[in-house]
Amino acid sequence: MAEGTAAATASADSASRVELQAASVVAFHDGLLAGGDAPSPAEPAPWWQWIEENHRTNTALWREEDRARRTDVPDDExxxxxxxxxxxxxxxxxxVEALDDCLLAALxxxxxxxxxxxxxxSETAGAIIDRLSILALKIHHMRQASQRxxxxxxxxxxxxxxxxxxxAQRTDLAACLDRLLDEASCGVARFRTYRQFKMYNDPSLNPELYRRSRPENGAAPAKTPFAVDVLIPTCDRPAALAVTLTSLFAQSIGALRIVVSDQGATSNVEASSEVRAVVRLLAAKGHAVEFHRHLPRRGLAEQRHFLLAQAQAPYVLFLDDDVLVEPDLVERLLKAIREQGCGFVGSALIGLSHAADRRPHQQRIEFWDGPVEPEEVLPDSPEWARHQLHSAANLxxxxxNLGLTPGRQRLYRVAWVxxxxxxxxxxxxAAGGFEFWRELPPEHCGEDVFAQLRVMARDGGCGIIPSGAYHQELATTVPRRDVDAPRVLRTKLEAR
Structure with missing residues (x-):
């Protein structure tokens, strides 16, 4: 495009541009550093939550980098x-990636x-805003230093x-942001979201981490002090998550490592007062709790894949963020899976609002009378109908009716849990975990079912009764369920 044509296009109707001004970003950054509370942006838009998330994270990074330079503390600090x-x-x-996704959608x-x-x-709008955030921090702290x-x-x-x-550097960079957004709005410039793929944080990609499971020269692999990692995906449910975490507080198994992957768009669960109160209780009990703000959202399968990558313990409990568990449940699940040597043991959720809703036609149960063995279950097969047992309060x-108690626990065949x-x-x-997330669109369901079916075909899986797990019965956070992983990826199941 000729230079004159580009200039003419760039001066097109300003009403058609993305309404984000560098001056507003600079004022937002400075205002947050000055007062601690994010000032209201001049133009409310969805990208502001990511600008704030990025700036707050950079501010926390700045503090932590300062602490890491201390020489008067133990090495473990x-x-x-x-x-x-x-x-x-x-x-x-x-x-930054979520911010770029948001801005590109608007463009x-x-x-x-x-x-x-x-x-x-080569530099995205999100990357420029990230650099503006760092410059805001440098300016803030250099100004303080100039007054000492x-x-x-x-x-x-x-x-x-x-x-x-x-x-002066920030003034130049702010002008670059305005120019990029102006020209991208007019179609004479473009940028893409560049994924960072931080390999050192991924235990499946960092050789110093994945070699832990491969003993060398007869040396024993590193051990985690926790037998079970509890992996919880969550999205905009701080109160429900607080209830779920509370039910883990007094587990009879002892200390747990709890990892939360937060993909909330309207809230940061780690900052929730209810969640913070429970985390303090869990810490006092010896439980370890980690929060990861994992964005942008790429679907539940990818979120579970991310959680599994954080795992260190030999057993992982995938627990939804709206579940109540009885105090002995994790211990019972662990005992069963160790005794059976199978791939998974599940505790189906009971909806007690259906306690008066009796459905005898859905209450057929097939007990395992011997050891749990591998079993192939496909969508719409006769075994598929077992899922009805997990509806409402059937279990x-x-x-x-059978008078079962935790002391008289039974194992039964499942379609999934x-x-x-x-x-x-x-x-x-070994069954592939949730690597299949790349083959699904972000809006999907049944990712947990598909993973269980693959594990069950290789190593077997079962449910335990009595259950000991109860649903909070909240509305689903996945309203679109037309892409069902076991059906979309059925050929992968049949190929086994």
Whole structure:
């Protein structure tokens, strides 16, 4: 495109541009650093939550990087800082990617297709905003340093000179952001979301981590102090998550490692007062709790894949964020899977609002009288109908009618179990885990079912009764369920 044509196009109707101004971003960054509370942006838009998430994370990173330079603390405190820095860097990059996704979606609405010769910017709008956030932090702290009278006049002057340079750099960078968004709105420039793929944070990609499970020269692999990692995906349900975490507080098994993957768009569950109160209780009991802000959302299968990548214990309990579990449940699940040596043991969720809804036609149960063995179950096969036992309060009625108690636990055949499933981690990974997430669109369901079917075909799986797990019976966070993983990926099941 000729330079004059590009300039003419760039001066097109401003009503068609993405309404994000660099001056607003700068004011937002400075306002948050000055007061601690995010100021209201001039133009409310969905990208502001990611600008705030990125800036708050960078602010936390700045503090942690300062702490990591201390020389007056034990080495284990520096190790803790380093691990916190890794987690914060992941959150920072996730926020930048989500911000770019959000801005690109808006650009698709206001701009026609980019011109054939539109320039490709190697730096995205989200990356520029991330750099503006870092510059805001440098300016904030350099200004403080330039006012430290006890450091002497020479120090103050040096810092004042550096401050002027930083301000000039930010002015230049802000102009670059405005230009990129203006030209992208007009179709004469474009950018893409560049995925960072932080390999050092992924135990399946970092050789220093995945080699843990491969003993060398007869040496025993590193061991985790926890027998079970509880993996909880959550999305905009802080109150429900707090209830779920509370039910883990007094588990008879002892200490647990709990990992939460938060994909909330309207809330950060780790900052919730209810959740923070429960986390303090869990910590006092010896449980370890980790929160990961895992965005952008790429579907439930990808979120479970991410959670599994964080696992360290030999057994992993996938627990939904709206489940109540009885105090002995994790211990009962662990005992059963160790005795059977199978791939998974699940505790189906009971909806007690259906306690008066009796459905004898759905209450057929097939007990395992011998050891649990591998079993192939396909959608719409005769075995598929077993899922009806897990509807409403059917399982509750069966366990009550049979007089079953935790001391008289039975194992039974399942099609699948939703909401509360303990896996042998090695067997789940050997069956492919949730790697199939890339073959599904972001809106899907049945990802947990598909993974269980593959594990069951290789190593067997079962349910336990009495259940000990109860549904909070909240509305689903996955309203679109037309893409069902076991049906979409059925050929992968039949190929086994």
């Amino acid at each position: 520096i190790v803790r800082c380093k691990r916190t820095i890794d987690a914060l860097n992941q959150r920072r990059n996730d926020a 698709e609405r206001v701009a026609s297709a980019p011109a054939p010769d539109a320039r490709l910017s 009278r006890e450091a002497g006049a020479e120090h103050m002057q040096r810092c004042a000179d550096k401050l002027a340079t930083l301000v 509750y009625h069966v366990q009550t 939703g909401g509360c499933v303990l896996f042998d981690r090695a067997k789940l990974e």
